[in-house]
Amino acid sequence: MRVLHVISEMGAGGAEALVAGMVKAGGDVGWESAVASGGGFRADALRRDGFPVFDVPVARRSPLGVARAAWATRRAVRRFRPDVVLAHNVSASLTARIAAPRRPLVTVFHGVADADVAGAVKVLRRVSDTVVTVADAAADRLEGAGLGAVVVIPNAVFPEPARTDRATVREALGTPPHVPVALCPARLEPQKRHDVLLDAWGLVPGDAELWLAGDGSLRGELEKRAERLYGVRFLGTRTDVRDLLEAADVTVLTSDWEGMPIALLESLAADRPVIASDVDGVREVLAGGGGVLVPRRSPGQTAKALRSLLYSPTARSVAAARDGGADAHTLMKSYDELLRTVAERR
Incomplete structure (x- = not known):
């Protein structure tokens, strides 16, 4: 055919x-x-x-x-x-x-x-x-x-092995091995609500980094918004998201709506726990576990989940546990x- x-x-x-x-x-x-x-x-x-x-x-x-x-x-x-x-x-x-x-x-x-x-x-x-x-x-x-x-x-998702190990990816980005990293693999467009994520990041204390992998019409506005925040890295469009997942600790997505986001499925396939807005498609992805749902447009609850998972390997392990999936x-x-x-x- x-x-x-x-x-x-x-x-x-x-x-x-x-x-x-x-x-x-x-x-x-x-x-x-x-x-x-x-x-x-x-x-x-x-x-x-x-x-x-x-x-x-x-x-x-x-x-x-x-x-x-x-x-x-x-x-x-x-x-x-x-x-x-x-x-x-x-x-x-x-x-x-x-x-x-x-x-x-x-x-x-x-x-x-x-x-x-x-x-x-x-x-x-x-x-x-x-x-x-x-x-x-x-x-x-x-x-x-x-x-x-x-x-x-x-x-x-069609599973692919990481091409580069965790240490190499972090070294290339100038991120020390011990620093907790949250990865947001999403276009910088209104649907993805990076403004909510950045507001949440302002409530996360410590030395953690937030990697924004994606580009879009809101980049200039979001870069200005992030100037006062610690550890926010704008990585632009990336062809190596699988490698970034290997180097990150948590994936986060604060969208207003989703169909069924491939980015979250890729994160689950890489055994990375997800923090994501409780919207229709995401709710279905996480029905069998694999992460934490937070209310839509809620910086406070998003920050609470980030603080929990970024600084606790045990919490990450529990959140990443998953049953089934397509x-x-x-x-x-x-x-x-x-x-x-x-x-x-x-």
């Missing part, structure tokens, strides 16, 4: 990590895979590994942008001739349907803010043959907005069965 993944970009985000993992693992379930996207380091890596990668400009939510993206996607469809198109999120689904009106199209809905759900449903009802969500809560939200039946396939093999099997069914029905 020939599967074309369509996604806006292939950078450091969770959806991008999922696409890269699915492309690499596709051969295990009989797929020939390709990606059409606006590029990024993950696309470059797939190209080096020999997978077809087609360049598509990001749509940018304008009629002209959508038209350009659809035209480039159409060229990719003509060259790769997929049996099914797997589009990640709403804008990619729209451009994919314009580009390939007769191809089976499955959308993977990774999540949007509550205010955007109705608009997303309006588009998906028109363009998608089947919609997959990564969490039960997201499916409930879409169905409640009138989408109809939605398939739930929980996200999973795995990559199950994810690929579920997608394979779904895509083959949709392709045959179409």
Whole structure:
């Protein structure tokens, strides 16, 4: 089965990590895979590994942008001739349907803010043959907005060993071996609420460091906010998050909303406990353990959890204990069965 993944970009985000993992693992379930996207380091890596990668400009939510993206996607469809198109999120689904009106199209809905759900449903009802969500809560939200039946396939990570040991990573960043480190692997965008995290960090005493791995439109504002705080490190976009997890002690995420964040799944796979906002997708990730849920937009409770886990190996060990969770093999099997069914029905 020939599967074309369509996604806006292939950078450091969770959806991008999922696409890269699915492309690499596709051969295990009989797929020939390709990606059409606006590029990024993950696309470059797939190209080096020999997978077809087609360049598509990001749509940018304008009629002209959508038209350009659809035209480039159409060229990719003509060259790769997929049996099914797997589009990640709403804008990619729209451009994919314009580009390939007769191809089976499955959308993977990774999540949007509550205010955007109705608009997303309006588009998906028109363009998608089947919609997959990564969490039960997201499916409930879409169905409640009138989408109809939605398939739930929980996200999973494709485990990778660390390329660099803990001491080497810390030495490269100038962090002493004994210093407690909290890692926040998230884009510096409003959804992720780094302002809440920085307010919490101001309540954490001691010599700990906070590593912010990601970039985005709020970087300047957040750097200014962090000037008065100790130990905050802006690392920018990183391609070595697995190595950073090896060197950190705790992962923290204070988002306003999430689908099912790959960053937290990667942290759990690396046996790092998580401190995260009690929002729908995160709640599902931590249902079997692996971390501490804190109320959304609560610097005080976030700081309390940070103080507990950063300075107590025992508390970290207890918090990291986990029972079950989705795995990559199950994810690929579920997608394979779904895509083959949709392709045959179409």
